[in-house]
Amino acid sequence: MVRTEYSAVRKTEVRGYFVSLFNLVLVLFLLLSLLIALIVVAALLAHEKGKAKHAGVTNGDPKERGKQVC
Numbered sequence: 001m002v003r004t005e006y007s008a009v010r011k012t013e014v015r016g017y018f019v020s021l022f023n024l025v026l027v028l029f030l031l032l033s034l035l036i037a038l039i040v041v042a043a044l045l046a047h048e049k050g051k052a053k054h055a056g057v058t059n060g061d062p063k064e065r066g067k068q069v070c
Helices: 008-055
Strands: none
């Protein structure tokens, strides 16, 4: 009869490596997503600011539309 030894240490080490690798990939994905979201928000804000400047709005007041700023 063959004696089999069960060891939890070996499985934990392998599982720990893959879990840490998965956590690393997950963190990198979340950081990349956050960076993309910040870039998109910055581009949208710049676009809105340019639209307001093009429309002639001064100090964010739409009643002042079309007036010249001296």
